[in-house]
Amino acid sequence: MAASVGRPLQVDLATQNKTRPSCARVKVETGEIMGKWVTIKYDYVPKYCKTSKLQGHNEKDCYVIHPELFPQEEKKDEKEEKELA
Structure with missing residues (x-):
């Protein structure tokens, strides 16, 4: 996938050791800027x-x-009352 953007040079340690399977980090040399768009689809x-x-x-479910x-x-007093009943 990185080759579609430029020439892959290096990956970070987490990518190399496969300890972070959710994403990959790749250093890429792009050289000349081309007028080409690359579509990336994430699973x-x-x-x-x-x-x-x-x-x-997300913001919709944020407690902040x-x-x-x-x-x-539950308040401690209400909880004790329920246990005694």
């Missing part, structure tokens, strides 16, 4: 929140933006 793109800068959720979505624990 899976993880959710990413630009606000909290964390993977695993929407604190009401954060799972609330």
